[in-house]
Amino acid sequence: MIRAARLIAGALIGFSLAAPALAVDCRNETYGGNRFAVCDVDAAQDELRLFLRNDDGVPFGHFSTIDTALAESGEALVFATNAGMYHSDRAPVGLYVEEGAQEMRLVTNAGPGNFGLLPNGVFCLREGRADVIETLRFEAEAPACTSATQSGPMLVIDGDLHPRFLEGSDSRYIRNGVGTSADGTRAVFVISRNLVNFYDFASFFRDHLGLNSALYFDGNISRFHAPALGRSDAGFAMGPIVGVVRKTGLGDAEALGN
Template sequence: MKIDLKRRLGLALGALIAMTLPAAAEGICEKRDFDGQGYVVCTLNAAQEPGLKLWLNDANGRVLGDFYSVRKTLAPDEVLAFAMNAGMYHEDYSPVGLYVSEGTKEHDIVTAGGGGNFGMLPNGVFCAGGDKPYRVMESRAFAKAQPECRLATQSGPMLVIDGDLHPRFLIDSDSRYVRNGVGVSPDGQTAWFAISDRAVTFHEFGRLFRDGLGARDALYFDGSISRLYAPELRRSDFGRRLGPIIGYTGKN
């Protein structure tokens, strides 16, 4: 099977980084099969929440846009254990909805409906920190409750809402993309970040979180542009420049 140059470079970079991955960053991402589809799932527990980070711009206000640029922002004793795109963005890479990084809000929440996947209500917010390590909430409920978040990113649609799949997902849909998103355990102690190996429907992807992982709430990040950095799996995806990026850093 022919592998394109960008994919080959990504695999080579991932292999090089995997050789130096510290113990603190091991055992986070794994390949999983569910209902005939392949996925990569990166799992964080409550104790790992402080290492979760959200990036958009560098210190000079320039959009980072890729995993290599994110790695350059890290301290000498930090290593990027995994990362993926984390929500929809405009042509200038600014977030479409709520964006909070290290307690600083850079874009307000959007509760109105609209076109595209983001506007397919209900959409939602992923939040880390506060009185629970992790949570995914429907956007209007989030705006009303205003929970404390160390970091937060809004996207849409919701994949799983209080144990149910989004009402607009169709079993026989012909809309298929490589998709990524995040789900949270019912007690808020575990977060699962997942990306499909190949094109899947919303229904298939939602079922991964609800039936395969046990998430009571899950949020779609994006499709077709979805990218993953997982050196433990010797993977560093190249492609279109990204807006918000989420990932976990461990100590060397």
């Protein structure tokens, strides 16, 4: 019994030493009288992924569904949030690329709703970095994103707030989005914890978090999975989802048990 316990303890210590340290920092913050939940991700170290459909082509829809699928390969979600607007069938409204496979093309024209409130933008994942890129710039530069999701409007463009945002606007909703650093190593995901307008939400990214590029994901449908904060929002099914994945090591433990 003692020898078995030592073997298990040794295996767990070995796994903890081999596993990469996670740099996701989730916290609650207050700024300008508004409350926010923030998850700060090291894109150079953490494994950011986009999720839309399972192997059968059915939308995941929920954080719990993704976690169940990941568990089969010894993985789990450290953090996740909805990542772009979608139609009633959960299909993305704009560009959507997942692990090199494109489901929807880039949309560059103005249109109805928040997505069409130009300028909008693309959240682009590449090896070791994540970037928010304005749509027309994205079209011109054609970066080689391994995964990408388009949404809108842009919140912050090269340090400027979106020109249509009005300070003191009474259009207030729960809102979520993402901002990125200039070097692409930092991706900061935010959801408001009270109703906010676009101006105050965008100001949080620029003036408090110090990010010069930020993109709006959505409003009242917004969800946040942050176990470190004791929350994993449930509700109706979502479309595109972005999350950080970690290895759980369960496969090693099961092998030891055999």
